[in-house]
Amino acid sequence: MGCGASSPPPKVPDSFTQSQQAEDQQTNAAGPTGRTAGLGTSPVRQGGLETPVVKPVERISMLNANLDDEKKDTFAAVDLDDSSKGLKTNPDPGENQETTGNVMDSANDQRDLSTNPTDQKIQMTPTVERENVTRFNISDVHFDKVIGEGSFGTVYLSRNKESGTHYALKRLEMGHVIRLKQVDHVNNERRIWASLRHPFICRLFGTSRDDRYLYLLLELAQGGEMFSMLRRERKFCDETAKFYAAEIALALDYLHRNDIVYRGLKPEDILISKGGHVKLTDFGYAKVVLHRTYTICGSPEYMAPELLLNKGHGKPVDWWTFGVLVYEMLVGQPPFCDEDPMLIYQKILAGKVYFPKFISSDAKNLIKGLLCADVKKRMSSSDIFPHPWFKNLDWESLMAQTIPPPHVPRIAHDGDVSCFDTYPESSPDSSISTVQQSDVEACFVDF
Numbered sequence: 082m083g084c085g086a087s088s089p090p091p092k093v094p095d096s097f098t099q100s101q102q103a104e105d106q107q108t109n110a111a112g113p114t115g116r117t118a119g120l121g122t123s124p125v126r127q128g129g130l131e132t133p134v135v136k137p138v139e140r141i142s143m144l145n146a147n148l149d150d151e152k153k154d155t156f157a158a159v160d161l162d163d164s165s166k167g168l169k170t171n172p173d174p175g176e177n178q179e180t181t182g183n184v185m186d187s188a189n190d191q192r193d194l195s196t197n198p199t200d201q202k203i204q205m206t207p208t209v210e211r212e213n214v215t216r217f218n219i220s221d222v223h224f225d226k227v228i229g230e231g232s233f234g235t236v237y238l239s240r241n242k243e244s245g246t247h248y249a250l251k252r253l254e255m256g257h258v259i260r261l262k263q264v265d266h267v268n269n270e271r272r273i274w275a276s277l278r279h280p281f282i283c284r285l286f287g288t289s290r291d292d293r294y295l296y297l298l299l300e301l302a303q304g305g306e307m308f309s310m311l312r313r314e315r316k317f318c319d320e321t322a323k324f325y326a327a328e329i330a331l332a333l334d335y336l337h338r339n340d341i342v343y344r345g346l347k348p349e350d351i352l353i354s355k356g357g358h359v360k361l362t363d364f365g366y367a368k369v370v371l372h373r374t375y376t377i378c379g380s381p382e383y384m385a386p387e388l389l390l391n392k393g394h395g396k397p398v399d400w401w402t403f404g405v406l407v408y409e410m411l412v413g414q415p416p417f418c419d420e421d422p423m424l425i426y427q428k429i430l431a432g433k434v435y436f437p438k439f440i441s442s443d444a445k446n447l448i449k450g451l452l453c454a455d456v457k458k459r460m461s462s463s464d465i466f467p468h469p470w471f472k473n474l475d476w477e478s479l480m481a482q483t484i485p486p487p488h489v490p491r492i493a494h495d496g497d498v499s500c501f502d503t504y505p506e507s508s509p510d511s512s513i514s515t516v517q518q519s520d521v522e523a524c525f526v527d528f
């Protein structure tokens with residue numbers, strides 16, 4: 082039987098449904114723009130089990146609305162049953178160049194990061210990691226305005242009071258992190274992100290904390306979220322989708338070569354740089370995985386079948402989400418979507434994808450190879466880079482960022498964040514309790 086064969090969908094495990102309902106009641110905070118944090122179906126990572134909190138969202142209905150009846154009629158259902166291929170092996174990467182930068186000076190040194198990821202190996206030893214990211218003094222940073230909100234953090238445009246250099250500052254409330262049992266994940270995020278050096282991944286420059294919050298000082302991606310761009314344009318043309326897909330594929334390949342699974346790919350966390358290139362952010366779900374891991378995480382529309390079935394997952398899960406993303410960029414909505422997340426899961430497990438006629442046969446072949454339920458047959462970077470959809474693409478030039486991006490955002494000045502949604506001014510929240518110093522030391526010693 083080929084992958085994604087059209088047998089009846091397996092039942093989504095009961096335990097999954099129950100924990101989902103329980104957690105649904107815990108986090109139901111919509112952001113100030115009316116959009117729920119994250120995908121609107123943001124996962125809550127709790128107690129070592131990362132389970133999606135499912136909320137009917139603007140995003141899902143918005144995407145459904147994108148697909149008018151005429152387009153629906155031009156769709157053709159396809160069982161994902163071909164694209165068979167052998168299981169790839171990840172070639173051994175070469176040496177990594179660890180750099181230790183001054184946290185407050187390095188926001189604009191993107192060229193330093195442009196080394197070829199396929200030749201890099203990240204050192205994951207704690208000693209090296211500690212040197213990768215500097216502790217900064219939060220009083221040196223001026224908070225400007227909110228540019229993003231997620232399930233766990235608020236992201237501010239900020240600047241170094243002395244040099245004026247702009248950053249994105251992600252702020253996490255320690256009490257919230259402890260209450261939601263996210264301590265390990267937050268430490269994981271800091272540890273993994275600290276080591277990453279790639280042109281298509283936002284750089285983490287430094288960390289800090291005060292008596293209430295943890296802070297991550299990030300490279301500012303001024304072009305905003307790909308989600309906003311996709312919402313504006315409804316869908317991308319083949320060339321635009323190919324450009325972004327290729328940059329994302331390079332970033333994922335880099336992570337995988339360093340045994341990191343990203344696990345959180347979605348348009349909200351794909352940012353666009355001032356120059357128009359991809360910048361991945363949010364490593365809250367990233368994990369060093371040598372073989373398989375079992376925690377459930379991700380956004381419903383982007384969940385791979387092996388995640389839903391709790392079979393254990395690894396790097397292939399990122400290539401599934403990549404397939405969902407390529408489809409969403411080309412079609413304007415994810416391949417498996419519904420108002421009811423349980424129906425999304427059923428559709429994922431049923432494995433039927435509707436391809437509109439305007440999707441080229443090469444793109445269709447790639448998506449089918451990625452949305453392959455059998456992880457052993459699912460395409461990965463060794464199939465993706467030489468795939469016919471990318472046949473005219475010069476990967477080296479792409480890596481060197483010498484190919485003109487399809488959209489270069491209009492950025493008037495260094496602190497211009499007009500590409501982001503507007504959030505109301507937040508007043509200090511007096512209900513936020515300070516955390517015992519002993520707890521801080523026990524939990525967040527690395528910040």
Ligand SMILES: Nc1ncnc2c1ncn2[C@@H]1O[C@H](COP(=O)(O)OP(=O)(O)OP(=O)(O)O)[C@@H](O)[C@H]1O
Nearest residue numbers: 119229230231232233234236249299301302362363
């Ligand atoms: N480096 C950055 N530059 C500019 N904006 C950013 C940056 N990082 C994050 N943002 C904005 O902040 C939003 C929330 O950030 P992030 O996804 O890291 O928070 P989170 O709480 O971990 O979210 P999630 O609900 O996905 O777990 C992003 O969707 C984006 O709009």
